[in-house]
Amino acid sequence: xxxxxxxxxxxxxxxxxxxxxxxxxxxxxxxxxxxxxxxxxxxxxxxxxxxxxxxxxxxxxxxxxxxxxxxxxxxxxxxxxxxxxxxxxxxxxxxxxxxxxxxxxxxxxxxxxxxxxxxxxxxxxxxxxxxxxxxxxxxxxxxxxxxxxxxxxxxxxxxxxxxxxxxxxxxxxxxxxxxxxxxxxxxxxxxxxxxxxxxxxxxxxxxxxxxxxxxxxxxxxxxxxxxxxxxxxxxxxxxxxxxxxxxxxxxxxxxxxxxxxxxxxxxxxxxxxxxxxxxxxxxxxxxxxxxxxxxxxxxxxxxxxxxxxxxxx
Ligand code: SF4
Ligand code: MG
Numbered sequence: 001x002x003x004x005x006x007x008x009x010x011x012x013x014x015x016x017x018x019x020x021x022x023x024x025x026x027x028x029x030x031x032x033x034x035x036x037x038x039x040x041x042x043x044x045x046x047x048x049x050x051x052x053x054x055x056x057x058x059x060x061x062x063x064x065x066x067x068x069x070x071x072x073x074x075x076x077x078x079x080x081x082x083x084x085x086x087x088x089x090x091x092x093x094x095x096x097x098x099x100x101x102x103x104x105x106x107x108x109x110x111x112x113x114x115x116x117x118x119x120x121x122x123x124x125x126x127x128x129x130x131x132x133x134x135x136x137x138x139x140x141x142x143x144x145x146x147x148x149x150x151x152x153x154x155x156x157x158x159x160x161x162x163x164x165x166x167x168x169x170x171x172x173x174x175x176x177x178x179x180x181x182x183x184x185x186x187x188x189x190x191x192x193x194x195x196x197x198x199x200x201x202x203x204x205x206x207x208x209x210x211x212x213x214x215x216x217x218x219x220x221x222x223x224x225x226x227x228x229x230x231x232x233x234x235x236x237x238x239x240x241x242x243x244x245x246x247x248x249x250x251x252x253x254x255x256x257x258x259x260x261x262x263x264x265x266x267x268x269x270x271x272x273x274x275x276x277x278x279x280x281x282x283x284x285x286x287x288x289x290x291x292x293x294x295x296x297x298x299x300x301x302x303x304x305x306x307x308x309x310x311x312x313x
Contacts, residue, residue, distance in 0.1 A: 001028055002026070002028070002054075002060050002065065003027075003060060003061045003062045004022075004024040004046070004049050004058065005023065005061045006021040006023055007019075007021075008020065008021050019272050020272075021271050022046075022274065023046040023050075023223055023271065024049050025046075026063075027046075027050060027063075027224060029225065029228060032199075032215075033166075033197075034197045034199055035199060035216065036193055036200045036215050037202065037215070037217075037218070038202045038203075038204065038210030038213065038216070038218070039051070039202065039204070040204055040205065040207055040210055040217060040218070040219050040220065040246065041205065042205060042268060043205055045221055045222060046220055046222070046271075047220050050220070051169045051171050051201055051203050052171075053065065054169060056073075056080060056083075057089075067083070067167065085163050085165065086167060087165060087167045087168075089160065089170070090157055090171070090173045091156075091172075091173070092175050094149060094155070095152060098152065098156065098159075099144075100144050101143075102143070103143055104139055104141075104143075104144075105140040107159065108126050108140070108159060111159060111162050112125065112162060117163070126140060129158045130158055132192065132195070133154040133155070133161075134188065135154055139151075139155065148181075149177050149178065150185060153185050157173070167199050167201075168199070169200070169203075170203065171203045172203055172204055172205065173189070174186055174209060175205065175209075186209065186212065189202075206249075207247060207250055208250040210231075211231065211235065214231045215230065216228065216231060216304075217229065217231050217234050219234075219240065221242050222269065222271055222279040224308065225306070225308070226280065226309070227239060227240040227242075227243045227308070228298070228305075228307075229305040230304055233302075234305075237302075239301065239305070239307045239309065240309050241280065241285070241286050241309065241311075242264075242283075245264040245283075248263065248264075249264065264283060266282055266283040269282055276292065277294055277295055278292070278294075278295060278296055278309070288310060288311075291310055296308045299313065
């Protein structure tokens with residue numbers, strides 16, 4: 001039941017915020033060990049905020065985050081620091097993720113020092129991890145500007161893996177890269193997932209990006225999960241009209257092939273002024289009378305397949 005509300009600019013005479021932006025609104029799901037969980041939605045749907053709440057970079061407004069059977073929502077900053085070793089992050093832009101003045105070795109050593117690897121083990125550990133992400137050992141003595149975007153994202157991934165975390169939150173890790181490089185980094189992540197049995201939340205705005213790496217996928221719309229299922233089930237048996245629209249937006253190799261033409265029209269309603277009823281109603285071509293009045297709850301319609309839509313209730 002995670003929620004994150006941000007106050008907006010408007011205040012009343014007493015200085016109280018009049019409106020709240022509901023970035024994440026009552027979201028519940030679990031990620032199993034060894035699983036990659038894809039989280040998809042348009043920009044502004046709350047997926048990054050959700051990822052940041054889970055890792056406690058952002059404080060949730062309410063709800064709970066449980067990690068290794070421990071409620072981490074209320075941890076103080078000291079315990080949170082210990083937790084950081086187990087939760088690592090990879091962000092969209094590798095250029096801003098690394099200190100430009102430091103060599104890769106300095107950056108890596110900093111992490112290893114903070115997270116207390118035994119003395120003398122560092123060189124072997126760094127060499128091993130660089131090999132795993134497909135970079136030569138001499139990368140250690142270079143600075144970030146000497147690398148391409150794709151190479152830098154390999155370094156950021158290596159940094160995340162250095163301390164053998166139990167969980168990785170990757171927020172659009174390929175979105176800032178050239179299309180040709182995106183596939184290479186995705187393939188690398190798929191390989192690392194198999195080799196290291198990674199547990200990961202993978203945030204993306206495009207369903208095609210999460211397809212090959214995820215075990216399960218959740219689709220978010222305006223702060224809520226509207227559909228969630230095993231990856232094969234979701235792609236074969238898409239239920240929610242919004243997910244169908246996202247599917248239709250995936251480019252296909254053969255443009256003459258017949259497929260469901262489900263174009264997403266209209267804009268995302270403002271997350272400050274949410275409509276009553278289904279949040280997708282203004283863009284849904286299957287909208288019924290009930291949709292404008294009652295908000296559909298997320299229900300399990302088939303084992304492991306959840307959808308929030310009146311068409312299935
Ligand atoms: Fe469309 Fe109604 Fe389903 Fe919302 S509840 S997605 S408006 S059919
Ligand atoms: Mg984002």
